[in-house]
Structures are given as structure tokens and as C-alpha cells.
Amino acid sequence: MSPKVTVLLPVYDGAELVRGAIDSVLAQTFADFELLVVDDASPDDSVAVVESYGDPRIRLLRNERNLGQVPTTNRGLHEARGEYVARIDQDDVALPTRLERQVAVLDAELDVAVVGSWVDYVDDRGRIASSLRGTIDDFPQFLYLLLANALPLAHSAVMYRREEVLALGGYDESVALAEDMDLWRRLALHRREGRVVPEVLLRYLVHRGQQSHARGSEQAERNRRSSERFVASFSTAEAAAAAWRLATLDIDPPRDASAYTAALDRLLADARTHFELDERLDHLVKAHVARMARRGWRSDMTSAAELASWAGERIPAATRFAAPLLRGVRKARGYHGAHG
Numbered sequence: 001m002s003p004k005v006t007v008l009l010p011v012y013d014g015a016e017l018v019r020g021a022i023d024s025v026l027a028q029t030f031a032d033f034e035l036l037v038v039d040d041a042s043p044d045d046s047v048a049v050v051e052s053y054g055d056p057r058i059r060l061l062r063n064e065r066n067l068g069q070v071p072t073t074n075r076g077l078h079e080a081r082g083e084y085v086a087r088i089d090q091d092d093v094a095l096p097t098r099l100e101r102q103v104a105v106l107d108a109e110l111d112v113a114v115v116g117s118w119v120d121y122v123d124d125r126g127r128i129a130s131s132l133r134g135t136i137d138d139f140p141q142f143l144y145l146l147l148a149n150a151l152p153l154a155h156s157a158v159m160y161r162r163e164e165v166l167a168l169g170g171y172d173e174s175v176a177l178a179e180d181m182d183l184w185r186r187l188a189l190h191r192r193e194g195r196v197v198p199e200v201l202l203r204y205l206v207h208r209g210q211q212s213h214a215r216g217s218e219q220a221e222r223n224r225r226s227s228e229r230f231v232a233s234f235s236t237a238e239a240a241a242a243a244w245r246l247a248t249l250d251i252d253p254p255r256d257a258s259a260y261t262a263a264l265d266r267l268l269a270d271a272r273t274h275f276e277l278d279e280r281l282d283h284l285v286k287a288h289v290a291r292m293a294r295r296g297w298r299s300d301m302t303s304a305a306e307l308a309s310w311a312g313e314r315i316p317a318a319t320r321f322a323a324p325l326l327r328g329v330r331k332a333r334g335y336h337g338a339h340g
Helices: 018-026 046-051 069-079 098-108 139-147 162-167 179-189 216-232 237-248 257-275 280-296 301-310 317-339
Strands: 005-011 033-039 058-062 084-087 092-094 112-122 128-132 159-161 193-205
Touching: 005 018, 005 069, 005 098, 018 033, 018 046, 018 092, 033 046, 033 069, 046 058, 058 069, 069 162, 084 098, 084 162, 098 112, 098 159, 098 193, 112 179, 139 179, 139 193, 139 216, 139 237, 139 257, 139 280, 159 162, 162 179, 179 216, 216 237, 237 257, 237 280, 257 280, 257 301, 280 301
Parallel strands: 005 033, 005 084, 033 058, 112 193
Antiparallel strands: 084 159, 092 193, 112 128, 112 159
């Protein structure tokens, strides 16, 4: 009989850390799972560490040669037996109720395809360096958070419906480093939803060896490409570019607020049609643009005022008067900082 959940753990050169991840999975309060470890031809003793457990809940697959994390994860996805797949990385620790809490959401909410949790990011001494919090209440908010690149889903903290992800072809290897965000976007195109369990269910170890540190600019570029491809699938190229500026909070260059808001209007109209939405997405995006305007008034008063107006807000006259003075102060400080 197949397990309810496959916990999918890709491993590469992880002998020093993987035991913590494995122990945390084996200690789960939810018992109906398999732990599928896929070793990507590790040069260290990772395989020996996994085999040392002798636990029947653990299945080990070994790549004959190093393929990289995304192909390795895809292999595990195709080999998984569970109805749901829970991802975890070799340097992370799941809290005991993680599987139990996430299974409950997917069992209860059939419109939800992926569920995450709150996450604590810890250093090598176990100290909390930062945290991931947030909620996803409904599909319009899920879509808005995707457009704003602010989705509170850490990849190693998610659980999703295996058959739905397989039907999409699994992870797209062409956008490796942003393959998780790309997958959530493709699920959204089918109007599938996400949720977040509002509890810390994963401790995520932060260290310099992670790909997000070593290849940050490459990750950002692939995420941009995925975002623009996502929006262009239901709207225009101009709307896709406008959406990415939402994600980067970019109102400075160039000073084209009118063209930008026209592209946003098109984006929202096409989204309402494609996804059969009410006005909630519009409200969320306009609130976001209003925050952009408040953030940007110091550097470009004209663009900020136009954006605020489009979003239904007005920048106070005192602020408009003070902006040129503050820009002068900032320039002066920059001058003295460079020469003083």
C-alpha cells in the first residue's frame, strides 16, 4: 500500500548535515510516510550515513553521475509513491508536527495544491538569524503575491499534490535556482491555490555554501524570466515587464508612470478575464503600488505622484514641497561622503 506522503530529500555532499534532516523526518507525529533520499553522486559519505539507519521507511536512490539539484528532485518526484510530496533539504530540520499539520490542510481544502509553513532561518549555532512569516488567504492573494515576488513559501517547507505537479511536467530545469517559484506560477495558471500553516514547522540552516548565496544574480535573472513568461501567458509583454517592476519595487528608471499604469491596467483586466476574478486582485495591486509611490517620492516626485493617483492615494502637498529639498540634502551628503 502506498504511503500518504513522500518526504523528498535530495542529497549532495551532505554527510555532515543530513543526519539532522533524516532524524527530524523520522520523529514526525504523522506516521504514514516514506522518506525518499536521492543522492546526486555525492563524493563524500552521504550514502553511508543514509544506509546506516536501516529503517524501512527510508528509500535510497543513487544517481550514477552528478545531475544537479533540479534533475535529482525531478527523479525523486517521479519515483515518489505518496499522494502528497513534502520537500526538505539536507541542511534543514522539520519540527515534529510538520507533516501532520500540512496533510490536514491538503485533505480539507481541495482547491489548494501547495501548502507551506512559517520558517526560522538559523545559523550554524542554532541562533535565529531571520524568519519567514505570512499567510495566503485565497486565490487572488496567491496570485498577487506571485506577481509581487513575495510568496511566503520556502521550498524546503512545502507539501504539494504529487499528481498535479507531475501533470505539469515537474520542475522546469531551464529555470534552475527559481524552479520552485516557477512551479507555483504554473499551478496558479490552472487556478490552483496555496496556503501557509501559521506555525514554525521548519528550521532552515543558512550558510555560505548555499546556491542562493553563491549564484544570487543568476537566480534573480531566472526568476524574472519565469515571472515574465507567467504573465505573458495570459497578458501582454508590456504587462509582464510591469509585473516584474512590482516585484522589484522599481519606480525610478525610466520616468514613465503613465505607460506603466496603462500596462498595469491591462494586466489586471486580463487577469480578471483569464482567472474569472472579482476586484480583490486590483485592490491588492493598487495597495502595493501606493507603497511603491510612498517609497519612491524622495527620488522621483512626478512618477510617485502619478502612481499614487492611479492607486487612489494622494501625496500630501508638504511632502511634494519637501522632496526637492531632501534630494538636495542627499546629494550633498553623497558629495561629502565621497570627498570628506
